[in-house]
Amino acid sequence: MHTHDTHEQHGHGESELGNRYISEHYYYVDIAPYPTTPWGKFSRALKRTLRGELFVGLWVVLREMFKFDIHTVQYPKEKLLVGPRYRAVHAMQRLFESGTERCIGCGLCEKICISNCIRMETRLDEKSRKEVSEYTINLGRCIFCGYCAEVCPELAIVHGPRYENVSEQRAHYIDYAGMLTPIDMAISGEQKEFDGFGAVTPHEDARVKQTPLAY
């Protein structure tokens, strides 16, 4: 193996690397001895001059120019997709078809929030069902840790893909209406199911272990 050969050449044993975690693929680069004689210095300068490394550099950039393999994303016009596990501004999901808010007002997100930016007020509605009367997330305080989405039993509060959250007013950072899926989108089924943090994974059924009825 190359690694061990180089180690032996340079007299570095396992002892020097000690217990540090160093990848097996690491190896010591050979450094040519520094010339001390005038002739040595002269021949090194000559070698470096005539080796043509400068032309290799020129060729590489010219090749890239003609390949025209451009990696620029023209940002306001083009946007990169963020991964499903990306934790951007929250979204509040609704139930499909009925359009009722999924949030049952359990208060777990408020409880777990480590930066204390979620605040909710709940009450009983006329059918004695718990409903959320007031729900705010102070996005100026939020550290986007994702605990709220993970703890939510109803997949109501999730992290959306909206990462452009600039605003002129601090008040705009507490915009519940903006997070909530519009009702027409929920009814028509346009609401995207969240597959990120805390969501049910696609192959969850196979992994579920049945609980025996009797212990």
Next chain:
Amino acid sequence: MDMAFIIETVVKIVVILLVFSALAGFGTYFERKVLAFMQRRLGPMHVGPYGLLQIAADGIKLFTKEDIIPQNVVKPIFQIAPVITAATAFMAAAAIPFMPSFTIGDYTVHPIVADINIGILYILGVMGAGLYGPLLGGLASANKWSLISTARAAAIFISYEVITGLSILAPLMMVGSLSLIDFNTYQAGGIGNWIVWSQPVAFILFVIAGFAETGRTPFHLVANDHEIIDGFGTEYSGMRWGLFFIGEYANMFFISFVTAILFLGGYGDGSLLGALGLLLKVSFLFFFFLWTRAAWPDVRPDQLMWLCWKVLMPIAVINIVITGIVMMV
């Protein structure tokens, strides 16, 4: 003096000023695009189609910006320094034949402002005087980065004047004239007559010295962004900074013209094809300036001085001696 001559000269001066100021602007666009493509980027794209109007946007910005004179600077010198850079760059253009002579009706136009018989000496002298731009600008700026840049500029420009002069000396001995038009007629026979074939060493030395004289990338120590900010330009803004910029780009174009005329056959026999050929050569040399910027790292100041005095100058002297021996034998 003949009235027609005066009018012709004034028209030529105005045309050269306008064309090369505009070309300096286009030069920045090409530089940004070429560098971008070589680095897998797109470059300016937003102003106009393919970012073409970026030049206009930059121009408007530079012209309308507030003219800031910082505290503690030596005001008159600070103000005049960028003008020296731009002025010397354009003054050097006076002795460059940009195109072969052509006739409008029965009037023959020589596209050179002044066909003086010491053309090369004049160009080198005026470009050498261009040192006063960075020198005075940096000294007057009351800024330590500018001061370092000034010291470097003085060292580099004065040192590399030697290389420029010595490297041209050998071709000069062959042609026997200092006029660029004589240089052109000497090489008018075709590609085989180009001086670059008989004086390849002088050509390489001259190109290297040209990079140093214009302060382009392998020798970009005068305004090395990562260590001395923008060097002598750090305290400048608006149009005064723009003048430094125009001067640098005009210098690049003029050095490309001079190199093409001295070594690469100029406009050849003076036909339309020859004129196009000259433009092609100049474009390639200008592209080479940008190309090296994308490909090569900068050298250290001490390496630059080492290269000048211990490598290039001895080679230039040996080249002159060998040329002399070959000519005598």
